[in-house]
Amino acid sequence: MMERVIAILPELNQAFLETLLMVSIALAVAILIGLPFGILLFVTDRGLFLENVLVKRVAGLVINLIRSVPFVILLVFLLPFTQFLLNTTIGPLAASVSLSVAAIPFYARIVESSARDIDKGVIEAAIAVGASPWMIIKSIILPEVKPGLITGLTITAISLIGYSAMAGTIGGGGIGDLAIRYGYYRYDNTIMFTTVIVLIVLVQVVQYLGDLVARVVSKR
Amino acid sequence: MIKLENISKKYNSKGKQIIGVDDVTLTVEAGEVFGIVGYSGAGKSTLLRCINLLEKPTSGKVFVDGVNLHELSPKDLRKARQSIGMIFQGFHLVSSKTVFENVAFALRAAGADKKQIKLRVEELLALVGLEDRRDQYPAQLSGGQKQRVSIARALANQPKILLCDEATSALDPGTTKSILSLLKKINRELGLTIVVITHEMEVVKEICSRCAVMQDGKVVEQGSTYDIFSDPANPLTVSFIQTVLNFDLPKELLEEINGKLVRLQFKGSIAAEAVVSDMLQAFPIRGNILHGKVEYIQSKPLGIFIMELNGNEAEVNKAIAYLRDKVSKVEVLDDGTRNRHLA
Numbered sequence A: 001m002m003e004r005v006i007a008i009l010p011e012l013n014q015a016f017l018e019t020l021l022m023v024s025i026a027l028a029v030a031i032l033i034g035l036p037f038g039i040l041l042f043v044t045d046r047g048l049f050l051e052n053v054l055v056k057r058v059a060g061l062v063i064n065l066i067r068s069v070p071f072v073i074l075l076v077f078l079l080p081f082t083q084f085l086l087n088t089t090i091g092p093l094a095a096s097v098s099l100s101v102a103a104i105p106f107y108a109r110i111v112e113s114s115a116r117d118i119d120k121g122v123i124e125a126a127i128a129v130g131a132s133p134w135m136i137i138k139s140i141i142l143p144e145v146k147p148g149l150i151t152g153l154t155i156t157a158i159s160l161i162g163y164s165a166m167a168g169t170i171g172g173g174g175i176g177d178l179a180i181r182y183g184y185y186r187y188d189n190t191i192m193f194t195t196v197i198v199l200i201v202l203v204q205v206v207q208y209l210g211d212l213v214a215r216v217v218s219k220r
Numbered sequence B: 001m002i003k004l005e006n007i008s009k010k011y012n013s014k015g016k017q018i019i020g021v022d023d024v025t026l027t028v029e030a031g032e033v034f035g036i037v038g039y040s041g042a043g044k045s046t047l048l049r050c051i052n053l054l055e056k057p058t059s060g061k062v063f064v065d066g067v068n069l070h071e072l073s074p075k076d077l078r079k080a081r082q083s084i085g086m087i088f089q090g091f092h093l094v095s096s097k098t099v100f101e102n103v104a105f106a107l108r109a110a111g112a113d114k115k116q117i118k119l120r121v122e123e124l125l126a127l128v129g130l131e132d133r134r135d136q137y138p139a140q141l142s143g144g145q146k147q148r149v150s151i152a153r154a155l156a157n158q159p160k161i162l163l164c165d166e167a168t169s170a171l172d173p174g175t176t177k178s179i180l181s182l183l184k185k186i187n188r189e190l191g192l193t194i195v196v197i198t199h200e201m202e203v204v205k206e207i208c209s210r211c212a213v214m215q216d217g218k219v220v221e222q223g224s225t226y227d228i229f230s231d232p233a234n235p236l237t238v239s240f241i242q243t244v245l246n247f248d249l250p251k252e253l254l255e256e257i258n259g260k261l262v263r264l265q266f267k268g269s270i271a272a273e274a275v276v277s278d279m280l281q282a283f284p285i286r287g288n289i290l291h292g293k294v295e296y297i298q299s300k301p302l303g304i305f306i307m308e309l310n311g312n313e314a315e316v317n318k319a320i321a322y323l324r325d326k327v328s329k330v331e332v333l334d335d336g337t338r339n340r341h342l343a
């Protein structure tokens, strides 16, 4: 049994790196696009300093549209887009396109809801000293929401690890792909268990690191 | 310094209209400490927030230092807000910033550079007595210290006005006193115009030269604090005054009384004892002081005595007429019949 695992080790290693790559790209996109999106949702809300019903409605609608499509369907639905973007639909890079699209609204909602927990009075006090909207976002909202951003990133990363397994099944590569190929098509339970253990360890490590960082940055 | 003209603020909540402020006109003079008192929900905070347009009035005009705030561009309004400091019951400090950074934020908002900021923050922390706390986070401070930080933040850009929304309501009596004396010092030494909102008449007594009483969004009475205390006109004002000038006499004592019960109010520096002893010399009656108290309102004394007067009815009435002539107010609480009750 051990030799089965050792024999598969190079492949396992590659699958692991592919998963890491997919999830990292999607996380980066979540931070780059999902975070500003989430802040936008928050500051355009009723009673806030950039209140804008139209922007809020449209942004909220787009996010809900994407979020209401199950990931497997989104994956298939985005194949033409991936093809157009990368000229291929195979490989971890291609898989990270649909993962990113799923990660953006997921993270945006988390950002929005943690921003809602900020004491409105703190924002009001900033308005009262004459701070500009940009300063309030940069120097009040972002620092105040930092622990929430990190916790949210942990949750997003763990969801993405799950999604990446699905993406793997349609040619994305990664650990999910490995599990399906050996465990499902070849009934190789050893490989199957190994992948499950790798995933469990990965999720635990992500959770642990996320909690640690969130605790360090929290000043409450 | 501040002129509010016919300010109204209405809210629409679930199709129902809620009136926050109802047609309030007020003027606050430069350099004074002005109080706005009222029970919870009277519209005090809403009115205060209209002064820096944190709340846009549904109708009416706000002038600060002669400038109509409604006519300012967003940028100019931000500039104007820098000269109106504001502090709150809940302090509203940024929990992820140190004391220094909280105060520095106000200066950064006004575009100050790093060096200026450092100097000014240190100066402010010295003013509020928190030099040794500059690198602590709000969670590490007591309520009184937090309010001091928020005062430092509010004063950062050298404002002309300081708005205080129940600034001492979350603090214990001792801390309240120290924050009030800090506000007094700021008013005196920096010449700031201060508007104080509170539901505690004690606060008004302590620091306000003038005040207004609010109920259901309206100002029901306003005037100098001393006049409000000595001659309240509105029943609500009377009930507020009584929270400070409270004279509950024990029931047992009241039951033993069989003369007339009178309440004498002395304004200013009239020697109360002398008036009373002259009266007892002039009329063949017996007098018994049950309660006496001198309150200092804006450091002007307001004396209140409760006396029992015994003797021939006609002589007692003459004595009361004599007193009416000498003191600012005489109230007959009980004319000697049974079933007495004191407010």
Ligand SMILES: Nc1ncnc2c1ncn2[C@@H]1O[C@H](COP(=O)(O)OP(=O)(O)O)[C@@H](O)[C@H]1O
Pocket (backbone or CB within 6 Å): B011, B012, B013, B018, B019, B020, B021, B038, B039, B040, B041, B042, B043, B044, B045, B046, B047
């Ligand atoms: N944002 C709001 N939406 C709806 N009603 C409000 C809002 N703010 C205040 N009010 C109402 O306006 C009235 C006055 O409130 P407020 O100014 O906070 O009173 P106070 O500060 O004297 O306790 C209350 O009846 C309150 O419910």
Ligand SMILES: [Mg+2]
Pocket (backbone or CB within 6 Å): B044, B045, B046, B166
């Ligand atoms: Mg209030």
